Amino acid sequence: MTRMSNDIVISGYAAVTAAGIGVLPLLDVLHNGGDALSAVPADIPGGAGQRWGRALSFKIADYMPPLKARKLDRCSQFAVAASALALQDAGVVVADMPPERIGIILGCGFGGIANSVDFLSGYFKDGVNGLNPMLFPNVVSNAPASNASIEHGLKGPNVTLIQRFCSAEAAFMMACRCIQEGRADIMLTGGADDLTPQMITGFAATGQLRRYASSFGEGSGMLVLESAAHAARRGVVPRATLEHISTLGLLLKGSETEGFCRLLEGSEGCDLLSLSGTTALDPQLMQQLPDVPTLDIAPLIGRSLAMGGVAMAFLLASLPAGQQGLHLAASPEGPYYAIRFRGGASVQP
Amino acid sequence: MNALTNIPSDKRQRVAITGLGIFCGAATNVASFRQALSGNTSAIGTLDLFDTSDFPSHIGCQVKGYDPLNYFDRRAIRKLSRADQFGLIAAGEALDASGAATFYSPYDIGVSIGGGAGGMFQSEQWLKSHLAGEKSEPVLLRGLLPDKSATEIALRFGLAGYQGTITTACSSSATAVGWGADLVAGGQQKAMLVGGVDTLSLLTFCGFNALKVVDPCPCSPFSLGRQGISLGEGAAFMVLEREDDALARGAQLYGYILGYALAGEAYHMTAPESSGSTAARVMQAAIASAGVQNDQVGWVNAHGTGTPLNDGIESQAVKQVFGEQVAGVPLISTKALTGHCLGAAGAVEALATILALNLRIIPQTLNFRGRDPECDLEYCHAAPRACAATVALSNSFAFGGNITSLVLGV
Numbered sequence: 156m157t158r159m160s161n162d163i164v165i166s167g168y169a170a171v172t173a174a175g176i177g178v179l180p181l182l183d184v185l186h187n188g189g190d191a192l193s194a195v196p197a198d199i200p201g202g203a204g205q206r207w208g209r210a211l212s213f214k215i216a217d218y219m220p221p222l223k224a225r226k227l228d229r230c231s232q233f234a235v236a237a238s239a240l241a242l243q244d245a246g247v248v249v250a251d252m253p254p255e256r257i258g259i260i261l262g263c264g265f266g267g268i269a270n271s272v273d274f275l276s277g278y279f280k281d282g283v284n285g286l287n288p289m290l291f292p293n294v295v296s297n298a299p300a301s302n303a304s305i306e307h308g309l310k311g312p313n314v315t316l317i318q319r320f321c322s323a324e325a326a327f328m329m330a331c332r333c334i335q336e337g338r339a340d341i342m343l344t345g346g347a348d349d350l351t352p353q354m355i356t357g358f359a360a361t362g363q364l365r366r367y368a369s370s371f372g373e374g375s376g377m378l379v380l381e382s383a384a385h386a387a388r389r390g391v392v393p394r395a396t397l398e399h400i401s402t403l404g405l406l407l408k409g410s411e412t413e414g415f416c417r418l419l420e421g422s423e424g425c426d427l428l429s430l431s432g433t434t435a436l437d438p439q440l441m442q443q444l445p446d447v448p449t450l451d452i453a454p455l456i457g458r459s460l461a462m463g464g465v466a467m468a469f470l471l472a473s474l475p476a477g478q479q480g481l482h483l484a485a486s487p488e489g490p491y492y493a494i495r496f497r498g499g500a501s502v503q504p
Numbered sequence: 505m506n507a508l509t510n511i512p513s514d515k516r517q518r519v520a521i522t523g524l525g526i527f528c529g530a531a532t533n534v535a536s537f538r539q540a541l542s543g544n545t546s547a548i549g550t551l552d553l554f555d556t557s558d559f560p561s562h563i564g565c566q567v568k569g570y571d572p573l574n575y576f577d578r579r580a581i582r583k584l585s586r587a588d589q590f591g592l593i594a595a596g597e598a599l600d601a602s603g604a605a606t607f608y609s610p611y612d613i614g615v616s617i618g619g620g621a622g623g624m625f626q627s628e629q630w631l632k633s634h635l636a637g638e639k640s641e642p643v644l645l646r647g648l649l650p651d652k653s654a655t656e657i658a659l660r661f662g663l664a665g666y667q668g669t670i671t672t673a674c675s676s677s678a679t680a681v682g683w684g685a686d687l688v689a690g691g692q693q694k695a696m697l698v699g700g701v702d703t704l705s706l707l708t709f710c711g712f713n714a715l716k717v718v719d720p721c722p723c724s725p726f727s728l729g730r731q732g733i734s735l736g737e738g739a740a741f742m743v744l745e746r747e748d749d750a751l752a753r754g755a756q757l758y759g760y761i762l763g764y765a766l767a768g769e770a771y772h773m774t775a776p777e778s779s780g781s782t783a784a785r786v787m788q789a790a791i792a793s794a795g796v797q798n799d800q801v802g803w804v805n806a807h808g809t810g811t812p813l814n815d816g817i818e819s820q821a822v823k824q825v826f827g828e829q830v831a832g833v834p835l836i837s838t839k840a841l842t843g844h845c846l847g848a849a850g851a852v853e854a855l856a857t858i859l860a861l862n863l864r865i866i867p868q869t870l871n872f873r874g875r876d877p878e879c880d881l882e883y884c885h886a887a888p889r890a891c892a893a894t895v896a897l898s899n900s901f902a903f904g905g906n907i908t909s910l911v912l913g914v
Contacts, residue, residue, distance in 0.1 A: 301904025313768025404667030
């Protein structure tokens with residue numbers, strides 16, 4: 156199925172972050188100054204004096220029965236909640252649609268690692284008697300997307316991607332392609348990350364608390380994609396229209412100019428800029444960007460591998476109708492993503 | 505690359521395979537894998553990568569006698585996980601065979617990988633030492649996440665286009681192949697290195713044993729008395745280009761990625777949906793996306809793990825797709841040869857399918873133990889079979905209900 160390149164719209168979004176549930180608490184943090192980070196408990200090895208973006212106000216019981224939720228890892232709980240909120244925001248009632256026409260493609264960073272650590276710790280401490288088979292199904296990093304699909308009955312395309320700090324953007328691009336190719340009518344996409352004490356210890360051991368893992372965060376940002384025609388048939392006013400996606404895996408030494416041109420071509424006229432991943436830590440990349448108002452959520456809620464879902468939702472919530480927003484994501488050594496949106500109905504109910 | 509470039513469907517080019525590479529327990533290059541596929545010897549044997557004495561099963565399909573110094577210098581070895589190393593070796597073979605990397609701009613060549621446990625084999629050694637209160641090497645954690653292999657391959661071979669890692673457990677690399685083919689077919693990339701990598705680890709060995717789905721004997725897909733999987737490890741890669749581009753530069757064509765489809769069952773994290781209806785829907789959608797008819801599909805390279813549940817349900821799903829023609833469409837499993845390579849399984853099996861199509865054979869499903877009444881299709885248990893078909897399906901199912909079917913052709 157062939158579609159026009161500007162035919163994909165974002166009809167809803169949601170965020171679960173250290174700032175709270177939804178995009179509005181994040182906007183409040185931005186407008187009031189300060190941040191939503193908290194102190195890492197001193198009893199976590201390596202965590203003394205550090206801050207993190209734990210989603211402390213998140214309660215899974217608000218979204219699913221606690222007994223059912225106990226089977227899910229924390230990252231899956233974020234994904235289940237954020238996808239429910241995003242579908243609600245987009246006015247999508249799954250039961251009213253063929254389930255095989257709704258899918259989910261999610262970026263996920265350390266998803267599954269918490270369960271992996273717990274599962275292996277049981278073995279290292281107590282041998283085979285310490286193995287808890289209940290933990291193993293959620294050691295896979297596709298658990299959040301799959302648990303969200305199981306909870307909401309989404310039988311369309313289902314994929315999880317990771318690529319460093321651009322994991323959500325990688326998922327977003329593939330989800331767009333699913334709409335373009337006609338593989339689905341509605342796609343949920345974005346990112347989900349959890350943050351555990353063991354991760355802080357690991358970051359400390361590798362020196363990352365002084366680098367890219369300083370003030371790490373967690374949560375989930377989810378967007379609902381569909382074609383403009385599909386949204387119109389549903390009577391939905393899009394929150395934004397997708398205009399362009401470009402990506403590079405690496406910026407090659409000696410041909411950076413060509414790389415920047417390929418990545419940022421057509422971005423000169425943007426009105427609002429969103430930074431994700433390690434973009435703000437890359438002076439060479441920052442020099443290439445237009446001098447326009449800029450949103451950078453990392454200092455507010457922490458940085459994480461799939462933070463792009465939240466960052467894109469935040470951009471769309473802040474983007475006035477008719478204006479162009481550029482979402483830029485980078486990782487150390489790559490990849491890089493530049494995603495352009497045109498603002499629509501940007502006020503989240 | 506502009507990911508939203510539209511190519512009208514009638515102008516989408518066929519996606520050709522111009523390079524192949526493999527490094528796994530059954531074979532450490534394409535030539536030896538071709539031989540293994542034609543033979544009747546399973547590569548599943550005793551594991552010595554870690555201590556298995558606590559478990560009922562002590563076997564798997566390990567890359568035995570692997571010495572990284574045969575491939576990398578000491579400095580590189582320190583920075584590369586076992587998965588990174590396997591990935592670099594197989595990717596190098598595929599890129600060498602193709603020659604595409606020297607023909608296009610580096611920004612026009614991307615890498616799409618399916619991953620699984622990534623560098624878990626190293627990272628779990630760090631955890632063990634940490635829990636014991638011993639000093640442990642932080643470098644062991646460097647490759648913890650499976651995306652590092654894609655980055656290492658991109659850096660080593662200067663592939664500056666798309667870079668992404670699919671992590672849908674056992675269907676990861678089948679999806680990575682399909683997604684890479686999309687990027688080539690749509691004109692977003694001139695060439696894509698696609699495939700998967702995964703290695704044995706205590707995490708997966710303990711995990712599948714805890715679920716009691718590891719067979720103490722070499723796995724015997726579709727056989728009576730089968731008890732589960734045998735784990736494997738390895739990496740497999742293909743280089744994809746549009747057919748007209750590949751022909752224009754005089755590349756050798758090994759075959760085509762004709763189409764694919766994917767879906768989630770939305771049923772259970774570990775158990776397959778008993779009717780097989782989603783698996784059947786995905787297979788049928790993949791065939792439709794390839795633009796071929798069901799009667800052109802000569803055989804199916806099954807997910808075929810050897811677990812009691814999977815093999816029966818997959819057989820039912822294949823019946824739903826092929827109906828009365830099913831007797832003429834053998835359902836075989838190469839996992840009895842390679843073990844279950846988890847995140848790399850889809851790529852290993854796609855490669856096996858392409859090689860077999862070129863050889864005009866249907867590989868044998870090894871380790872037959874007896875006819876199971878619930879598995880009443882043709883599985884080529886007796887021997888490889890000659891087959892003139894030019895199209896075959898390769899299935900990958902995963903934890904979470906993720907299902908991907910690839911349609912490959914020559």
